[in-house]
Amino acid sequence: MATALGYIESNKEQFKEELFDFLRIPSVSTDSSHKDDVKEAAKFLINKLESLDLDRVELFETEGNPIVYGELNTDESRPTVLVYGHYDVQPPDPEELWETPPFEPTVRDGDIYARGASDDKGQSFTHVKALEAYLKSGNDFPVNIKYIFEGEEEIGSPSLVPFIEEHKDLLDCDMVLISDTAMFAKDTPSITYGLRGLTYMEIELIGPNRDLHSGVYGGAVENPANALCEIIAKLKDENGVIQIPGFYDNVEKLSDKDREAYQKLPFDKEEYKEKLGLKALKGEKGYTTLERASARPTLDVNGLWSGYQGEGAKTVLPSKAGAKVSMRLVPNQDPKRIAKLFREYVESLADDAVTLTITEHHGGHPAITDLSFYGLQAAAEAFKEIYNKEPLFAREGGSIPIVADFQKVLGAQSILMGFGLNSDAIHSPNEKFSLKDFYRGIKTSAKFFELLPNYS
Amino acid sequence: MATALGYIESNKEQFKEELFDFLRIPSVSTDSSHKDDVKEAAKFLINKLESLDLDRVELFETEGNPIVYGELNTDESRPTVLVYGHYDVQPPDPEELWETPPFEPTVRDGDIYARGASDDKGQSFTHVKALEAYLKSGNDFPVNIKYIFEGEEEIGSPSLVPFIEEHKDLLDCDMVLISDTAMFAKDTPSITYGLRGLTYMEIELIGPNRDLHSGVYGGAVENPANALCEIIAKLKDENGVIQIPGFYDNVEKLSDKDREAYQKLPFDKEEYKEKLGLKALKGEKGYTTLERASARPTLDVNGLWSGYQGEGAKTVLPSKAGAKVSMRLVPNQDPKRIAKLFREYVESLADDAVTLTITEHHGGHPAITDLSFYGLQAAAEAFKEIYNKEPLFAREGGSIPIVADFQKVLGAQSILMGFGLNSDAIHSPNEKFSLKDFYRGIKTSAKFFELLPNYS
Numbered sequence: 044m045a046t047a048l049g050y051i052e053s054n055k056e057q058f059k060e061e062l063f064d065f066l067r068i069p070s071v072s073t074d075s076s077h078k079d080d081v082k083e084a085a086k087f088l089i090n091k092l093e094s095l096d097l098d099r100v101e102l103f104e105t106e107g108n109p110i111v112y113g114e115l116n117t118d119e120s121r122p123t124v125l126v127y128g129h130y131d132v133q134p135p136d137p138e139e140l141w142e143t144p145p146f147e148p149t150v151r152d153g154d155i156y157a158r159g160a161s162d163d164k165g166q167s168f169t170h171v172k173a174l175e176a177y178l179k180s181g182n183d184f185p186v187n188i189k190y191i192f193e194g195e196e197e198i199g200s201p202s203l204v205p206f207i208e209e210h211k212d213l214l215d216c217d218m219v220l221i222s223d224t225a226m227f228a229k230d231t232p233s234i235t236y237g238l239r240g241l242t243y244m245e246i247e248l249i250g251p252n253r254d255l256h257s258g259v260y261g262g263a264v265e266n267p268a269n270a271l272c273e274i275i276a277k278l279k280d281e282n283g284v285i286q287i288p289g290f291y292d293n294v295e296k297l298s299d300k301d302r303e304a305y306q307k308l309p310f311d312k313e314e315y316k317e318k319l320g321l322k323a324l325k326g327e328k329g330y331t332t333l334e335r336a337s338a339r340p341t342l343d344v345n346g347l348w349s350g351y352q353g354e355g356a357k358t359v360l361p362s363k364a365g366a367k368v369s370m371r372l373v374p375n376q377d378p379k380r381i382a383k384l385f386r387e388y389v390e391s392l393a394d395d396a397v398t399l400t401i402t403e404h405h406g407g408h409p410a411i412t413d414l415s416f417y418g419l420q421a422a423a424e425a426f427k428e429i430y431n432k433e434p435l436f437a438r439e440g441g442s443i444p445i446v447a448d449f450q451k452v453l454g455a456q457s458i459l460m461g462f463g464l465n466s467d468a469i470h471s472p473n474e475k476f477s478l479k480d481f482y483r484g485i486k487t488s489a490k491f492f493e494l495l496p497n498y499s
Numbered sequence: 500m501a502t503a504l505g506y507i508e509s510n511k512e513q514f515k516e517e518l519f520d521f522l523r524i525p526s527v528s529t530d531s532s533h534k535d536d537v538k539e540a541a542k543f544l545i546n547k548l549e550s551l552d553l554d555r556v557e558l559f560e561t562e563g564n565p566i567v568y569g570e571l572n573t574d575e576s577r578p579t580v581l582v583y584g585h586y587d588v589q590p591p592d593p594e595e596l597w598e599t600p601p602f603e604p605t606v607r608d609g610d611i612y613a614r615g616a617s618d619d620k621g622q623s624f625t626h627v628k629a630l631e632a633y634l635k636s637g638n639d640f641p642v643n644i645k646y647i648f649e650g651e652e653e654i655g656s657p658s659l660v661p662f663i664e665e666h667k668d669l670l671d672c673d674m675v676l677i678s679d680t681a682m683f684a685k686d687t688p689s690i691t692y693g694l695r696g697l698t699y700m701e702i703e704l705i706g707p708n709r710d711l712h713s714g715v716y717g718g719a720v721e722n723p724a725n726a727l728c729e730i731i732a733k734l735k736d737e738n739g740v741i742q743i744p745g746f747y748d749n750v751e752k753l754s755d756k757d758r759e760a761y762q763k764l765p766f767d768k769e770e771y772k773e774k775l776g777l778k779a780l781k782g783e784k785g786y787t788t789l790e791r792a793s794a795r796p797t798l799d800v801n802g803l804w805s806g807y808q809g810e811g812a813k814t815v816l817p818s819k820a821g822a823k824v825s826m827r828l829v830p831n832q833d834p835k836r837i838a839k840l841f842r843e844y845v846e847s848l849a850d851d852a853v854t855l856t857i858t859e860h861h862g863g864h865p866a867i868t869d870l871s872f873y874g875l876q877a878a879a880e881a882f883k884e885i886y887n888k889e890p891l892f893a894r895e896g897g898s899i900p901i902v903a904d905f906q907k908v909l910g911a912q913s914i915l916m917g918f919g920l921n922s923d924a925i926h927s928p929n930e931k932f933s934l935k936d937f938y939r940g941i942k943t944s945a946k947f948f949e950l951l952p953n954y955s
Contacts, residue, residue: 133813245812257801260775262783264777278725283718323850344722345724347817357823358697371714395779396777439715440718469712472710
């Protein structure tokens, strides 16, 4: 094993340069003008896998962006790990707030700044480099491995789920390994065993057939922007409790044991507030900040627009108003059912002075991994050896809907081996990923592959 | 007099071409990048006035955009009319909704399409052409006339009020003549004797110091977009009644006589709805549509923004949310007092989980002209002779704050001689002005000057 870890140590600079090439590709999947860039990112991974002389490397075309597949079979008695990652990234906007351009990776104070650095190019690339370390240093690879990288994670993986369903045999595995989550804190390795689900809706209200003069028509015509605000205000009450009838019906209550586990997690409320520039925190009554951020369902406006947004004062009664609203879900909420309840409730709040359109964007199921699963234990030991610290087990507020799909379709549990940090500003300007954790990630992955057969 | 009206009739094509030159100048005062265009529009008017050989023509520089002044004294025993207009225009956006470019005037079905066609270049230009008709046809001009054109009407006339205060003698007059309002309906001449005032506020809420991932932080951090909607929803109740404490304190109640006058105005509710593409009308309970649109105070969101407004689904808990909110005021509401009440109420609704900033944009006082004023009667007779129809007397929902200022500083009442239509789409894409009414406007203005001495 010394040689695989040694190979990693001596090839750091090369690994960084390769990651930078990956990060330079603006593979923004939500923006159709970046279609070709998304394809280029897929090709980049194909080339990397092909250079490793695996048993099979293939680019699968889909109705959307292609799926990158790779496979190496060493011994059928050994566990098979399916590595999942995504090569698409969030849009970089607002671009003017980036200190250095989003697609020109730069290292500052030990962090790599670039869109996708943490989410998910930097994190998922660690597992490719870990395999390379074994093969290029002439070592036997201790497990069977499969890679699947998609280019539609940021738009809800519409092609991946059908792909998994059609390729159950190809993807057959003992567990899924994913690095797309955050450590609980700096130098604090963490394994995420719970993820929230997601329902993402868009509301549009249309009032008059054109923008009107707010003096001439104001008072006589319903204003869709006011009406939208009134609807959104009715989605939560003053205690932060979501008002959609039936919303909480299947929510698993937090047990005393759960709450005790939460209390063991290190958390400094003052530091948390300070980092976010907040004077006060506010959320659902009766829950702590950590519980609100990961174990409780939420409802957030993600975007809002209407009328005149420019400089100065334009007196306009807008024709249209719109909002994007996401709900984070916890076990056992069903995203489709929540979407239906949302739709029914919002429809009940609008009247015929405006025309309401509700669109459902991608969603995903919440997920929980069994804490006694042997894969989790091997991962914990790998973290401990590389970081010299016992990892924490935590639930996370974000969503990786595919985790629930892997469970359902392949019957495989996921190991969420996060190397990122919550302060990485994923989905925000100035996304970053610690260069040190990029290297430790590769080593932890290599160590995990070494240890896994012992636990199975 | 035949010669002045005859001159108008034979110079229609020339007048139209001159107006088109005026409309081609994109004098958008809310947008600082159009500063030079605004100046060019002022120069255009100076050149027109200079070509008439008046007693005085002058461009007054101000801290903002220049004021155009012109003066012709014929006989001090005659009434002096101060013509007011504005050469600045609203921004053209959303520009993609214009059928022909906003600054390339085009005639379709008898209407001139261009930004500023009705508001106010086309309407105010009529009074310049009316004077020209007398002078160029060799007729004696029947009154003394002064012109004042400003370039900041769309941004609240910040330079005009100080200018009037500093030039009381220069602007001394018996009445102010303004064409910046609409006729009640097509071929239905109307004199506006009441205008609403305006208070225009901007609210900004800042939550976290950057856009956050709505999964990682959602639930634990107050969302400024949700908070903004909650504030806006509390500004009115379900009956359309504004909830700002003290808002209605000084509102003049609608008398039975007022309501009778309203009932005499022709109004087809079905046609009104159809033109606006609405299934239903909604407004303050207990009032008719016309009352709501002109005699009652209002509160409207003019613009709304937060987070991700692009295509698809970006999961973001936004850092900021903002709204522009205008309130139309009726006699005797004071715009400054209303701004203060708005500020106090909104401040009481926000808590320290977000940072609130409230900005006051320009406002203006409501105004009413005495129905028995001789200038109004002369204007009514002029309309009758040119349109062959008795004009209606109506209150209008829009604001021309300067009307209240002329009253206060110069002690002069205003004659609002509107040639536009409410369907002119002022402040909207595809603004238009009837070419026929442009010509009838010039004739009505000429007739008004002829008749006025008989009424004084």
